[in-house]
Amino acid sequence: MKHLKTTLIFSVLLTVFSFGAVYAQIPTPKDVFTTDQPITYLGIDFSNARLIGDTIFSITDLPTKFEAINNVPVNEAKKYDIGAALKKTHITNDLTVVKELNDKTDPSTFLSSKDADFMRFKEADISKIVSGYNFKGKTGVGLVFIAEGLSKRQERASMYLTFVDMKTNKVIYTERMEGKAGGFGYRNYWVKPVWSIIDEIKKHKDEEWIAKFSK
Numbered sequence: 001m002k003h004l005k006t007t008l009i010f011s012v013l014l015t016v017f018s019f020g021a022v023y024a025q026i027p028t029p030k031d032v033f034t035t036d037q038p039i040t041y042l043g044i045d046f047s048n049a050r051l052i053g054d055t056i057f058s059i060t061d062l063p064t065k066f067e068a069i070n071n072v073p074v075n076e077a078k079k080y081d082i083g084a085a086l087k088k089t090h091i092t093n094d095l096t097v098v099k100e101l102n103d104k105t106d107p108s109t110f111l112s113s114k115d116a117d118f119m120r121f122k123e124a125d126i127s128k129i130v131s132g133y134n135f136k137g138k139t140g141v142g143l144v145f146i147a148e149g150l151s152k153r154q155e156r157a158s159m160y161l162t163f164v165d166m167k168t169n170k171v172i173y174t175e176r177m178e179g180k181a182g183g184f185g186y187r188n189y190w191v192k193p194v195w196s197i198i199d200e201i202k203k204h205k206d207e208e209w210i211a212k213f214s215k
Contacts, residue, residue: 026165026172028213032173033173033212038141039082039142040138040143041093043093045146051110051112052149053152057152063099066102069190074095079195082201097135101133118148130169132169140165140166141165146162148176158177158178178197179200
């Protein structure tokens with residue numbers, strides 16, 4: 001009986017320590033913003049976004065449209081330099097996760113006439129979205145832009161800049177940001193907000209985050 005109790009206690013302690021060890025390894029916002037933490041850029045997730053107030057947009061072939069937008073920051077890395085904005089020297093790209101999600105976007109829910117859809121997410125929604133990502137064994141810190149609203153009326157897009165731990169599908173840090181749209185053609189028009197957000201990070205936000213999380 002005594003041996004059984006000892007074994008049981010040991011098993012419980014082992015489980016507790018194992019659980020603690022896993023979560024102790026999850027990077028923190030301090031790790032992300034105050035160290036040269038390697039980052040995997042995951043792209044722009046449009047799968048839960050709403051296009052608001054665009055009465056002439058054709059919802060045909062959404063995957064191709066989303067892929068074209070996602071290719072721009074990768075192909076024009078010097079202009080869309082997220083590494084420089086975040087002061088990181090180790091940035092890799094992997095758009096696999098968002099491509100699979102964007103390819104499954106429901107066209108019937110993508111178009112909206114409701115201005116309220118521009119600000120409909122809460123942080124709990126972002127955690128739920130990230131929990132459904134399939135990183136296929138990848139680990140480390142991922143960075144994804146989770147698109148919320150693309151407002152043709154306001155000529156702006158709202159997105160959640162989100163850092164995730166790819167091993168556990170946990171959100172490390174997320175913040176809602178907006179960017180000005182503009183340019184000729186659908187691709188250029190809706191990739192412009194990403195450039196605007198990166199520019200804001202480079203000019204202001206990164207220093208704010210460093211100051212906030214270095215304490």
